[in-house]
Amino acid sequence: MADAHDVWGEAGRWYPEIVAVGGASRAWQAEFDRMALPLRVTTREGGNPHRTTRVESGELRADLLLSPWQRRFHLALRAGRYTLLQGYAPDLAAAADAARSWLSGTRPGQVAAVWPFLGSVALAEARERGDRRESSWLWLYENHCAQPQGIRLRSFLALAFHEPRLRALHPYTSHWTLCFSRNQHWPYSLDLPVVAAVATPDRYVVRTRDGRAYDAAGALRLLLAELPEGALDQGL
Numbered sequence: 001m002a003d004a005h006d007v008w009g010e011a012g013r014w015y016p017e018i019v020a021v022g023g024a025s026r027a028w029q030a031e032f033d034r035m036a037l038p039l040r041v042t043t044r045e046g047g048n049p050h051r052t053t054r055v056e057s058g059e060l061r062a063d064l065l066l067s068p069w070q071r072r073f074h075l076a077l078r079a080g081r082y083t084l085l086q087g088y089a090p091d092l093a094a095a096a097d098a099a100r101s102w103l104s105g106t107r108p109g110q111v112a113a114v115w116p117f118l119g120s121v122a123l124a125e126a127r128e129r130g131d132r133r134e135s136s137w138l139w140l141y142e143n144h145c146a147q148p149q150g151i152r153l154r155s156f157l158a159l160a161f162h163e164p165r166l167r168a169l170h171p172y173t174s175h176w177t178l179c180f181s182r183n184q185h186w187p188y189s190l191d192l193p194v195v196a197a198v199a200t201p202d203r204y205v206v207r208t209r210d211g212r213a214y215d216a217a218g219a220l221r222l223l224l225a226e227l228p229e230g231a232l233d234q235g236l
Contacts, residue, residue, distance in 0.1 A: 008050055011068035018092075023050040024066055031096035039103065055099055062099035064092075077102040077111065077118070084108045084127045085118040087144055119144050132184040133170045137161060140171055140178075149173045152197035155216035156204050165224060177207075193226040195219055 012019050018027040029041040032055070044052040044063060051066040065074040075095045077085040085108055089095035098115040108124035118124070120142055126135035141161040143150030150157065156178070160166050169180040172188065178195040181188035196205045204219040206226065214222060 009068065011051060011066065014068075014071040015066055018066070019050075023053075024064060025049070025053040028053050028055070028064055028092055028096060031092050032100070035096065035100060037100060039100070055103065057103040060103050060105070062095075062102055064095055064099075075099065075118070077108075082127070085111055085124055087115075087118040089115075089117055117144070136171050137167060140173070149176060149178075152176055153178050153195070153204075155202040156195055156197075156219055159216050159220045160223075163220065163224070165227065191228070193223050195223060 008015075008019060018024060021027050021030070025041045025043055032039045032041065039055050039057070041053050041055050043049045044054045047053075047065070051068065052064070054061055054063045056062075059080050061078050063076045063078065065076075066072070067074060073089040073092060073095050075085075075087060075089045075098060076083050077099065085098075085102070089098065094115065094117070098111060098118065101111050101114065108128045109121045112118050112121045112124040120138065123135055123138040123142060126138060140150055140153070141157050143154070143157075153173075153176075166180065169182060169192070170184045170188070172179050172181065176197045179188070180192045180194070181190075182192075183189055194207045196207060197203075198205055202216060204214055204216065206214065206219050206222045
């Protein structure tokens with residue numbers, strides 16, 4: 001076990017059965033073999049060979065990453081350069097089954113309907129049609145991967161998601177700050193108010209004039225009041 005510990009580091013304690021068979025690639029390959037599928041697992045280029053692995057079919061691929069901090073199986077389903085579905089699978093078998101469906105050509109929304117750990121059907125379909133604004137809103141609002149930014153902004157997003165004036169803008173985060181742009185693509189417009197989470201739970205600062213902290217409803221009211229005229233005349 002000393003050698004296994006050296007190559008896995010602290011992550012090895014979360015995956016004893018995977019350490020025992022020699023790493024993520026061998027363990028995931030065993031799941032595909034169990035399904036009698038002719039899929040061959042490889043090691044992701046540049047990734048940790050013990051915790052990262054992938055399987056491909058044409059331009060479609062499935063990447064699996066074992067978290068080094070806790071027992072979590074992150075699965076990303078991609079087409080070319082684009083990630084269309086991602087989430088934390090409950091185990092290797094579920095990750096292999098979802099990957100099998102994806103690599104067989106199943107549409108993103110259909111995959112999400114069967115494996116909800118990959119996000120909602122609406123999010124999958126927005127990503128498939130290339131709607132960056134809608135998919136960004138859904139990613140932040142649903143936060144099915146429990147991203148820290150989404151957790152800190154949760155109370156504000158629960159209200160902002162249902163506000164048409166904001167839904168017409170493209171949202172993105174920078175550290176703990178929620179920003180908005182008229183444009184879905186870079187360069188983003190940088191002249192709109194932003195919302196920052198503060199240390200007190202469910203309190204926010206709208207960075208405009210006063211810099212005070214508000215609850216979610218107060219922050220939303222101030223943000224809407226500070227939006228300049230014509231903010232929704234977007235360059236899509």
